[in-house]
Amino acid sequence: MILQLYNTLTRDKQLFAPIDPKNVRMYVCGPTVYDYAHVGNARPVVVFDVLYRLLRHIYGESHMTYARNITDIDDKIMARAAETGGEIASITDKYAQAYRDDMGALNALPPTIEPHATGHVPxxxxxxxxxxxxxxxxxxDGHVLFNVPSLASYGKLSNRNRDEMIAGARVEVASYKKDPADFVLWKPSAEDQPGWDSPWGRGRPGWHLECSCMIEKNLGETxxxxxxxxxxxxxxxxxxIAQSVGVHGAPLxxxxxxxxxxxVNGEKMSKSLGNFFTVHELLEEFPxxxxxxxxxxxxxHYRQPLDFTKDGIRAAVSQLNRWYRLLDGIEAGAVPDSILNALGDDLNTPRAIAELNKLASERDLPGLRAACDFMGLVQLELDVWEGRKQSFSDSLTFTDSVTFVLSNSYVDELVSKRAxxxxxxxxxxxxxxxxDLLGEGIILEDSPQGTTWRRG
Ligand SMILES: [Zn+2]
Known part of the structure; x- marks a missing residue:
């Protein structure tokens, strides 16, 4: 199979070719651990988990290193400690573990390594x-700053001009900066703030620095x-990129x-709008x-915006109920090519999900079992899945929907109601x-010409 990925740096879909197929290295920025992760934080975890599974399949598990860091020194953590009177380490330990547990509940595999910022200060x-x-x-003035004009290639990834960069970074225009775009590598700590001794005085690192260092130490220069x-x-x-290219002269x-x-429900997630969901809360509501x-x-698709709704979760439960019942007692076969090809095409998960439905309707159950395992879905025994408390069962029909089929005219009626x-x-x-229709295995496809539907 081939793997193509959209590269933000070049702005096109490229054939993936690793530097060393025996040592494929991926780094994904992890959480700042001062609170529970919200569902927006979970999206990259699940997306890169699919990519990790795919890379392991292609190159072999022992040839793959996936690093996801833990930011355990940060001003937000310090603020939380001051607010609650708690110790920084107990806050970061608590929320790092909650993160692992919550992401594990989404069937995200643990990364190969989980470097911590505080373990990399030297x-x-x-x-x-x-x-x-x-x-x-x-x-x-007690700070160390990266001088942005010193690196000609700065701005290439985000494709911004200087003014946009300065405005976008909302950088402080401080008198000690040589250039307004310069950013902090090291900053001074007050007596009551955590800090480390350095040649520039007692202080702490800026956020961006930790990733460059953890990549260099654990994965290499490029x-x-x-x-x-x-x-x-x-x-x-x-x-x-600026930091790593600045020290290595090679791409990061x-x-x-x-x-x-x-x-969430078509709006930006925010606490003030009341549409802010942590994964922890969602797992309580949907145990x-x-x-x-x-x-x-x-x-x-991972590059598209995703509108997350609780109805979407309910529809997904209904969809999973169907697969779980079909797969009860079925042994996995080989992962079907249709799934690998969909995922290999820049992680086209909507296409892969449509293929899962096709495998179900064609009753290729060993293929469906393997495909679901591969995508981190349907990994329990049926009775474990169904036995889990369903506080939301009122909104779902638990009839045997595998054999329950909506009539064409009824679907047409609902589609025009939706229009x-x-x-x-x-x-x-x-x-x-x-x-609701998706819950019954009916997939709607919108186009400029209108909506068509098909049975999954
Ligand atoms: Zn990072």
Missing amino acids: EMIDMVARLIERGHAYAA IDIHGGGIDLVFPHHENE ANYWVHNGYLT GKGEAIRLTLLSA EAKKSKDFATADKIRA
């Missing part, structure tokens, strides 16, 4: 010193894939892969149904109809 101090030595950084959410392209990834990563934004959250997160709802901007109703 390396960070060393990298800052090398950047100064090479003329890319300077010390001023890696194959660097991933994360699209919101990290600028300034975080641009600054990681050959393929830059970014997942799109996540909205034992992490796979349904996973399926929902994979329902859109009317969309016309009158009643997107909640439109989404609900789509989700």
Whole structure:
């Protein structure tokens, strides 16, 4: 099989070729651990888990290193500690473990390595010193700053001009900066703040620095894939590149892969809008149904925006119920090519999900079992899955929907109801109809010509 990935750096879909097929290296920016991860944080975890599974399949598990870091020193963590009176280490330990547990509940495999920022402070101090030595950084007023104009290629990943970069980074225009775009590598710590001794005084690292150091130490100078959410392209990834290229004179990563934004009910997720969901809360509301959250997160192509709704989770549960019943007692065969080809085409998970439905309708159950295992879906015994508490069972029909078929005319009727709802901007109703139909195995496809449907 072939693997093609869209590379943010070159802005095109490229054939993936690793530097060393016996040592394929991927780094994905991980969480800052001061609170539970929200569902937007879970999207890259699930997306890059699919990529990790695919790379392991192609190159072999022992030839693959997947690193996902833990940011355990950060101003947000310090603020949380001050607010709650807690110890920094107990806050970071608690939320790092919650992150592992919650992402594990979404069937995301643990990364091969999980470097912690606080475990790499000497390396960070060393990298800052090398950047100064090479003329890319300077010390001023207790800080060390990266001098952006010193690196001609700065801005290539995000494709921004200087003014956009300065505005986008919302950088402080401080008097000690040589250039307004310069960013912090090291900053001073007050007496009551955590800090480490350095040649520039007691202080702590800037956020961007840790990833460059953890990659250099654990994976090497140039890696194959660097991933994360699209919101990290600028300034975080641009600054990681600046630091690493500044010390090595070599690219940091050959393929830059970014997942799109996540909205909830069509709006940006925010605490003030009341549409802010942590994975932890969702797992309480949908106990034992992490796979349904996973399926929902994979329902859109990873580069597209994803609108996350609880109805989407309900539809995914209904879909999974169907597969679970079909697969009870079935042994896995080989992973079907149709699945590998869909995923190999820039991780086209919506196409792969449509292929799962096709395998189900063709009753290729050993193939469906293997495909579901491969995608991290349907990994329990049927009775374990069904036995898990279903606090939301009122909204679902638990009849044997495998043999239950909606009539064509009834589906047509619902599709035109949905079109009317969309016309009158009643997107909640439109989404609900789509989700309900998906729950019955009916897939809607919208195009400029209108909506068509098919049975999955
Ligand atoms: Zn990073």
